[in-house]
Structures are given as structure tokens and as C-alpha cells.
Amino acid sequence: MTNTLKASAGPLEHPRLPTLSLPAGSCDAHCHIFGPFDRYPLPADRSFTPPLAPESALRQWHEAFGFARSVIVQSQGHGYDHRPLLDALSAGAGRYKGVALVRPTDPDEVIAAYDEAGVCGARFHFLAHLGGRPNLDSIRAVAARVKPFGWHLAIHVAGDNIVEYETFIASLDANVVIDHMARPDVATGPDGAEMTALRRLMDTGRVWVKLSGADRLSKVGAPFHDALPIARSIAAHAPERVLWGSDWPHVNLHGPMPDDGDLVDLIADIVPDEERRQLMLVDNPAKFFGFE
Numbered sequence: 001m002t003n004t005l006k007a008s009a010g011p012l013e014h015p016r017l018p019t020l021s022l023p024a025g026s027c028d029a030h031c032h033i034f035g036p037f038d039r040y041p042l043p044a045d046r047s048f049t050p051p052l053a054p055e056s057a058l059r060q061w062h063e064a065f066g067f068a069r070s071v072i073v074q075s076q077g078h079g080y081d082h083r084p085l086l087d088a089l090s091a092g093a094g095r096y097k098g099v100a101l102v103r104p105t106d107p108d109e110v111i112a113a114y115d116e117a118g119v120c121g122a123r124f125h126f127l128a129h130l131g132g133r134p135n136l137d138s139i140r141a142v143a144a145r146v147k148p149f150g151w152h153l154a155i156h157v158a159g160d161n162i163v164e165y166e167t168f169i170a171s172l173d174a175n176v177v178i179d180h181m182a183r184p185d186v187a188t189g190p191d192g193a194e195m196t197a198l199r200r201l202m203d204t205g206r207v208w209v210k211l212s213g214a215d216r217l218s219k220v221g222a223p224f225h226d227a228l229p230i231a232r233s234i235a236a237h238a239p240e241r242v243l244w245g246s247d248w249p250h251v252n253l254h255g256p257m258p259d260d261g262d263l264v265d266l267i268a269d270i271v272p273d274e275e276r277r278q279l280m281l282v283d284n285p286a287k288f289f290g291f292e
Helices: 055-065 083-092 108-117 136-149 166-171 193-202 225-237 260-270 274-289
Strands: 027-031 069-073 096-100 119-125 152-156 176-178 207-210
Touching: 027 274, 055 069, 055 083, 055 260, 069 083, 069 274, 083 096, 083 108, 096 108, 108 119, 108 136, 119 136, 136 152, 166 193, 176 193, 193 207, 193 225, 225 260, 260 274
Parallel strands: 027 069, 069 096, 096 119, 119 152, 152 176, 176 207
Antiparallel strands: none
């Protein structure tokens, strides 16, 4: 059955180096790793087949681009097998934090072990191709389980989901981060219902947003400038609660593989001044994820 799953291509082997120089201590707040598959076989119940993208490859491109820290998000590609993530956290010796996929039935000792390793959040998908509509009671149950550890909750929505689930997200008793700018339709613009709902959530003071996934939002392709009005509006609305992520290695794309040089250079267009870039890339992630 798994041989019918969509297979994701790997990232560009030789992305161009960006022209933007990143501030010291910059953090890629959203990326994934996959493999090595001889050590971590893919589960049969995965929702897609990821490319080989181990921690060693992630570290190599981060060092080339100037990222000192990153947040590795557990993906449906490895499902609930967190061994690649946990081993990466150990190898990173403080340069990584992790976000896990947690079930209400996971034992207390498992969650405690994740926390000890450097996991600081739990992620929930609201997308059909990643498991379907969420069970809100299960999310509340997981939120209660991880609250003693001070974890955040990562929410992955798309389209008008942010409007549909605004009240639920606002009710969560934890800090929340919305992945990929909530993946709105760029045609709705920064003043559409999706962005209006997102700004209301940010105004609670407990909701942060990752300015990642510009390539996923774009309808015209690189350098993804049609996503700029959305990204700029979010960054300007609450500069103290925005983060930036690459989404490397860019799985489950419908368009061409993006060049990470384009994505990093887009940072300067989203946040033109250095002081706000320092916030987004260094200070905000240090505060939100708990980097020393």
C-alpha cells in the first residue's frame, strides 16, 4: 500500500548562497529531518514518502547560510517514531529544539523523555492530506498533558481554517504558534478574513506566527513576491511575536522545489530593518523556544 504514497523530492543539492547576511545567533524556526533510513525505517502508516534529509545535511546547509540554531519539527513522514529527532537533539548539543507529535495515550515517561531531550512543543495538523480534520478533544487532552512542561502548541492550518478554528485556538491554555502564516490564499490579501482572524489571535498575546512557507503560498513562483503582502502585514502587526522558518527540505510541494537562497533573501523584503530582523531571527526564537 505504501508504494502508492506520494514521494517528495529532495531539496536542491546546491542552493545559491543568499546575499543577505544573517545576524549572529539566527534561528531557523521550522525545519524537518528524514533518515538515515537504514537506521530509521519509514513507518508503513505514513501519509507520504519523504526524501533522505538527515541531520548531517541540515547542519551543513545551516552552517553555510549562517543559522546557529534551529527547531526540528517531527513530520508525518516518520510518524510517531521520534528516534531521528531525539538523536538530532542529542547531536546538536543545544543548537536544536524539537516539536513532537503527541497522542493523548502516550505515557507520561515518554513525554518527560521528550522534554529532557529538548522538545518544547507539540504539533497538530488540520490538513486532510496529513490525517484529516482534527479531534479537538484530543488536542485539549494533549495540551493538558504537556502543560506542566511549559510546551507550546503548534497549529498547522490552511485556507479558511484559521477563521473556522479561531475561537478554539484562542481557548487553548498555552502559547501557540501558527505554522506557515496560516497558509491563506494570497488572493484574499492582508485584509481578508483569514489575516483578520490571525491578527485577532496575535492580539491575545499568546499566539505567535512563523513567517515560513512563502513558496507554498505563492501562485507565481520564485522569488515568491506575491506572498510579501501577507508576510509583511503579519511582521508589522506584532514584530515581537513572529518567527522565521525555512521549512527545509520542503516536502509535499505542488510546485517546483524552492531555492533556499531565494527564501532567505526574502527575509530582507519581509522585514527591511535590521532591528526587527534581530527580533525575528534571534530574540523572538530564543524567548519562545527557550534557547539559552
